[in-house]
Amino acid sequence: MADPWQNAMDHAVAVARKAGEVVCDALRGDRAVMTKSSVVDLVTQTDQKVEQLIIQSVKEKFPTHRFIGEESVAAGEPCVLSDSPTWIIDPIDGTTNFVHAFPFVAISIGFAINKQVEFGVVFSCVEDKMFTARRGKGAFCNGEPLQVSRQEAVEQAMVATEFGSDRDADVVDKIFQSLRNILCLPVHGVRGAGSAAINMCLVASGCVEAYYEIGIHVWDVAAASLIVSEAGGVLMDVDGGDVDLMSRRIIAANSKTITERLVKAIVPFSLPRDDATPPKKS
Numbered sequence: 001m002a003d004p005w006q007n008a009m010d011h012a013v014a015v016a017r018k019a020g021e022v023v024c025d026a027l028r029g030d031r032a033v034m035t036k037s038s039v040v041d042l043v044t045q046t047d048q049k050v051e052q053l054i055i056q057s058v059k060e061k062f063p064t065h066r067f068i069g070e071e072s073v074a075a076g077e078p079c080v081l082s083d084s085p086t087w088i089i090d091p092i093d094g095t096t097n098f099v100h101a102f103p104f105v106a107i108s109i110g111f112a113i114n115k116q117v118e119f120g121v122v123f124s125c126v127e128d129k130m131f132t133a134r135r136g137k138g139a140f141c142n143g144e145p146l147q148v149s150r151q152e153a154v155e156q157a158m159v160a161t162e163f164g165s166d167r168d169a170d171v172v173d174k175i176f177q178s179l180r181n182i183l184c185l186p187v188h189g190v191r192g193a194g195s196a197a198i199n200m201c202l203v204a205s206g207c208v209e210a211y212y213e214i215g216i217h218v219w220d221v222a223a224a225s226l227i228v229s230e231a232g233g234v235l236m237d238v239d240g241g242d243v244d245l246m247s248r249r250i251i252a253a254n255s256k257t258i259t260e261r262l263v264k265a266i267v268p269f270s271l272p273r274d275d276a277t278p279p280k281k282s
């Protein structure tokens with residue numbers, strides 16, 4: 001049977017590529033920086049312009065579909081995942097990298113129906129890597145199939161994580177406690193690309209065994225969550241429970257064995273859920 005969402009997925013790939021051109025052009029010019037929830041939670045006009053570009057182009061083709069977009073939510077739109085077809089957009093994942101021209105930035109577009117991600121597209125535009133996954137049909141990078149690492153020994157694993165944009169001393173202490181516990185397992189190394197979506201695509205590609213973070217948002221991880229699971233990976237909450245894309249916590253790994261070792265090492269804490277914030281606009 002023909003895939004009813006092939007058209008939408010093709011559109012997501014095309015618009016992600018167009019958005020990537022805008023981001024790469026902007027990387028060569030001036031990038032005026034503004035802040036959102038804290039002085040280190042950065043946003044630029046390019047984030048806002050790219051999100052509008054994506055939403056407008058999707059609306060023209062799929063006028064009844066809904067959206068959760070990082071910059072729209074920052075402007076007061078609701079962050080609600082209903083059963084309706086919903087596009088979950090991070091126009092630039094890795095804005096801090098973008099501001100510093102650190103060359104790992106991605107356009108992330110997830111598409112969910114009945115609260116389940118049906119396809120995911122992550123375009124790492126400086127690297128020119130287009131990661132895609134369709135539920136039940138595998139994950140790919142530039143058309144080549146992806147497979148997570150087969151390494152099951154955490155002592156021989158590479159783990160990715162990020163420090164996030166919360167500078168509350170208690171939060172930073174917990175982040176460092178987790179990092180210390182993980183380094184002392186020991187693991188081969190800890191890395192961070194500065195983009196949740198790219199870190200997860202590194203898991204899907206088999207370059208790192210796991211990625212975890214507390215503080216991410218649904219738009220950071222929706223698309224890449226499917227790319228990881230379609231590449232054979234595992235998604236879990238940092239406390240070992242089921243992953244919940246609105247909970248702001250995730251482990252994405254190559255195996256249950258490595259995930260469970262990380263669960264024991266991570267100091268979990270909770271943040272307000274993405275779907276708990278009332279919209280500023282009616």
Ligand SMILES: O=P(O)(O)O[C@H]1[C@H](O)[C@@H](O)[C@H](O)[C@@H](O)[C@@H]1O
Pocket residue numbers: 070090092093094095096162163164165194195196197213215216220
């Ligand atoms: O760059 P954005 O889209 O804001 O996403 C980043 C997120 O805000 C940070 O908390 C994470 O540490 C990064 O990995 C995200 O990619």
Ligand SMILES: [Mg+2]
Pocket residue numbers: 090092093094196219220
């Ligand atoms: Mg992001």
Ligand SMILES: [Mg+2]
Pocket residue numbers: 047070090091092093094095
């Ligand atoms: Mg972003």
